[in-house]
Amino acid sequence: MRYLTAGESHGEAITGILEGVPANLEINPKDINRELTRRQGGYGRGGRMKIENDLIDILSGIRGGKTLGSPITLQIKNDDWENWREVLAPFGDCGYDQDEVKIKKEDKIKRVEPKVTKPRPGHADLAGALKYNQDDLRNILERASARETAIRVAIGAIAKVLLKELGIEVTSHVIQLGSVALEGYQTDFDKIKTKSAQSQVRCVDEDVTKKMIAEIDDCKEKGDSLGGIFEIRTTKLPVGLGGHVQWDRKLDGQLAQVLMSIQAIKGVEVGLGFEAAKQPGSQVHDPIFYDEQFFRESNNAGGIEGGMSNGEPVVIKAAMKPIPTLYQPLSSVDLETKEEFKASVERSDVTAVPAASVVGESVVAFELAKACLEKFGGDSIEEIKDNYNNYLEMLEQR
Numbered sequence: 001m002r003y004l005t006a007g008e009s010h011g012e013a014i015t016g017i018l019e020g021v022p023a024n025l026e027i028n029p030k031d032i033n034r035e036l037t038r039r040q041g042g043y044g045r046g047g048r049m050k051i052e053n054d055l056i057d058i059l060s061g062i063r064g065g066k067t068l069g070s071p072i073t074l075q076i077k078n079d080d081w082e083n084w085r086e087v088l089a090p091f092g093d094c095g096y097d098q099d100e101v102k103i104k105k106e107d108k109i110k111r112v113e114p115k116v117t118k119p120r121p122g123h124a125d126l127a128g129a130l131k132y133n134q135d136d137l138r139n140i141l142e143r144a145s146a147r148e149t150a151i152r153v154a155i156g157a158i159a160k161v162l163l164k165e166l167g168i169e170v171t172s173h174v175i176q177l178g179s180v181a182l183e184g185y186q187t188d189f190d191k192i193k194t195k196s197a198q199s200q201v202r203c204v205d206e207d208v209t210k211k212m213i214a215e216i217d218d219c220k221e222k223g224d225s226l227g228g229i230f231e232i233r234t235t236k237l238p239v240g241l242g243g244h245v246q247w248d249r250k251l252d253g254q255l256a257q258v259l260m261s262i263q264a265i266k267g268v269e270v271g272l273g274f275e276a277a278k279q280p281g282s283q284v285h286d287p288i289f290y291d292e293q294f295f296r297e298s299n300n301a302g303g304i305e306g307g308m309s310n311g312e313p314v315v316i317k318a319a320m321k322p323i324p325t326l327y328q329p330l331s332s333v334d335l336e337t338k339e340e341f342k343a344s345v346e347r348s349d350v351t352a353v354p355a356a357s358v359v360g361e362s363v364v365a366f367e368l369a370k371a372c373l374e375k376f377g378g379d380s381i382e383e384i385k386d387n388y389n390n391y392l393e394m395l396e397q398r
């Protein structure tokens with residue numbers, strides 16, 4: 001299973017092509033739209049989320065509510081496009097004859113947008129403009145924007161449907177926002193799922209939620225921004241997803257890569273993570289027991305040993321840096337004049353850790369679904385479930 005995404009933040013739409021989904025998987029668009037709504041939420045987001053009402057369009061690969069095994073084309077229209085079409089239209093101001101290139105009337109340039117030339121520290125702006133030889137930073141920032149994560153969440157929603165057929169679920173919660181941390185939280189999967197959904201910042205504790213909101217308000221007033229940490233948890237996984245035999249088959253490596261690919265994610269920890277480096281082995285490794293089946297009483301490994309799922313839930317954290325666009329901008333240098341200026345200010349979120357946690361769930365769900373297909377491969381969901389059940393029966397003999 002693989003996918004590609006396309007689209008600019010304020011362009012007409014964000015698109016994804018997902019290939020390798022088995023046939024006969026029942027997809028309800030509500031399952032995708034629910035995830036899109038979850039991603040749009042979270043205290044601390046800026047004005048854009050009031051404009052957008054993300055809904056999925058499915059253009060191929062599904063018939064009568066079931067997947068066909070063929071590529072699935074997914075699209076989310078950008079409602080903000082109406083405010084940007086004259087600036088971003090593919091042929092709007094290029095001087096081509098309208099009939100020749102079939103320029104839509106609405107796209108004929110009316111509004112001349114000054115070039116964006118003051119790169120924002122922490123964004124793709126400067127490196128992208130130099131690398132792609134651009135003199136307008138908009139040509140970089142539109143694609144670098146985390147708007148793209150909307151379609152990754154739609155793709156993740158399909159992966160979640162596939163995982164659910166195998167009894168696997170993925171959830172997440174925010175465990176740190178700026179300086180406010182959630183300490184000693186309970187670990188029950190269902191509680192995390194329910195309680196995080198009730199919190200405006202996707203934190204399972206009401207008092208900590210209030211403190212996080214207060215910190216966001218304070219930060220907004222100062223024109224500053226915040227990062228944080230979210231944790232992804234799964235239900236118990238079957239033993240043996242991923243593999244120890246080759247570097248690129250290792251499940252922990254694959255999960256770290258997809259989480260690091262989310263805009264603004266700067267660190268990933270599996271299980272105890274960095275904490276494990278400070279403690280002796282006797283306090284870190286999870287002793288093995290047997291009572292009709294192998295089991296552990298602790299999960300410091302975060303459900304992965306030797307690059308493979310070990311039968312426990314996967315527990316993985318990701319750290320997000322503070323949003324780089326600042327309403328009190330940092331110093332920057334104008335791309336054209338080389339004069340020192342304050343960086344450009346684009347409308348922006350104060351924090352997006354709750355939204356990023358939903359994106360994190362989605363990319364992890366995709367990677368786990370991919371690992372399941374590699375292990376229990378088949379072209380229809382029935383074939384995959386047969387293979388899965390045979391494997392589980394084989395494990396029961398051990």
Ligand SMILES: Cc1cc2nc3c(=O)[nH]c(=O)nc-3n(C[C@H](O)[C@H](O)[C@H](O)COP(=O)(O)O)c2cc1C
Pocket residue numbers: 046122123124144145146149262263264265321323324325347348349350352355356359
């Ligand atoms: C859900 C989400 C929303 C984001 N919203 C903003 C935003 O409003 N303003 C901003 O400057 N950066 C925002 N970012 C972060 C930038 O997209 C990101 O920092 C930038 O693309 C540079 O990539 P890097 O941080 O991975 O180096 C957001 C990230 C995510 C995941």
Ligand SMILES: C=C(O[C@@H]1CC(C(=O)O)=C[C@@H](OP(=O)(O)O)[C@H]1O)C(=O)O
Pocket residue numbers: 009046047048049052144145146147148150263346347348349
């Ligand atoms: C549009 C989304 O997030 C955007 C991500 C983003 C960035 O620079 O990454 C900047 C902001 O864009 P805008 O300037 O249009 O408000 C966010 O709103 C979204 O999450 O759907």
